[in-house]
Amino acid sequence: FYGEVQSGSTGVLWTYFLIVPHLFGFEINYASARFMGLVLLWISCVALYVAVKKVSGEMPARIAALSATLCFATGFKPGFLHYSSEHPAFPVIAFGTLLVLGLRDTDDRRPRLRAYLSGLLLGVIPFAKLQPVIVGLAVAATAHLAIATHPAAALREKTRRALLLTAGGLSLPAVLLGLYALRGQFGYFFQVYLVHNYYYKVLGEPFGKLLSDYVAAPSPGGLNLSQPNFDTFFFATAAFMVVGLVPLAPFVVDRVVGPVEHDVRWSIASTGLAFVGIGVLKARVVEQRWWRA
DSSP states (O other), X not given: OTTTSOOTTBOTHHHHHHHHHHHTTOOOSHHHHHHHHHHHHHHHHHHHHHHXXXXXXXXXXXXXXXXXXXXXXXXXXXXXXXXXXXXXXXXXXXXXXXHHTTTTOTTOSOHHHHHHHHHHHHTTGGGTBSXXXXXXXXXXXXXXXXXXXXXXXXXXXXXXXXXXXXXXHHHHHHHHHHHHHHTTOHHHIIIIIIIHHHHHHHHXXXXXXXXXXXXXXXXXXXXXXXXXXXXXXXXXXXXXXXXXXXXXXXXXXXXXXXXXXXXXXXXXXXXXXHHHHHHHHHHHHHTOOTTTO
C-alpha cells in the first residue's frame, strides 16, 4: 500500500473497509464506498452516544449524538460527502474510548480482557489515520489513569492490567511493522507515511510553523529537511497531547477526584478556551489580529 500510492496521512486500514461490500457480492465502486462511509459514521455516533451516556447520563448523550449526526449530515466538505480516509478512524476511536470508560467498573467480570482489548483497539489508530494518533495517546493516558485509580483492585492487579493495556496497544503495530520489515516495505512506510506527514504538519500549517520557529534548532534557510529535528517531534507531540486532553479533563476529574456538575459544559468551555489560546499563538506567525486568527 505505502509503496504503490502516495498515501499522505491515510492509513492502510482505509482500503480494507472498501472490501466488505465485495465479500457480499457487490462491486467496489462509488456507491459501495459511500455506503461503507455512512455505516462507519452511524457506528461512531452510536458508540459516542453510549460512551457519553455512561459518563454523563441520557440527555447529554442525546445532545452529543445529535450534534455529531448534524455535523456529518450538513457538512459540505468532500471528506463528509464521500468515503474518505477520515472515516475509518471515527469508529476505532469511539469504541476505544467506550472500552476505556469501563476500566474502573467494579462489576466487570473480565477486566484483564477489557484492558487488553482497549489497548488493541487504540493500537489500530495509527494504521487508520495518522493525525488521530494524538487522540489515541490521550485516551491511552486516560486508560492508565483509570487503571491506577481503580477503587477495588490491588496494586499487583493494577500492574497486570496496565501491562495488558500496553501489550494490546503494541500488538498490532509490532505485527505489521515486522511484516513490513520482512517484506522490505518498512522504508516505504517510514518515508511515505511518517516523514511525509512530518513535513506536512510542521511545514504546511501555521501551528506547525509556530513550533518549528520557536522549538526547532535554528538552521540556515529554515528547517533541515534531510534531518528532522527530534525536539520538534517531541514538542509537537506534547503540544497536541495537551490540547487533546483538554476536552477529557472534566470527565477524568469526575471519575477520579469526585463528581463534577455540568461536566459536559465544562468540557465545551475548556475546549473553546484551548482553541482561543491556539489562535492567539497562531497570530504571532500569520501576522493577524489575535481575534481573527
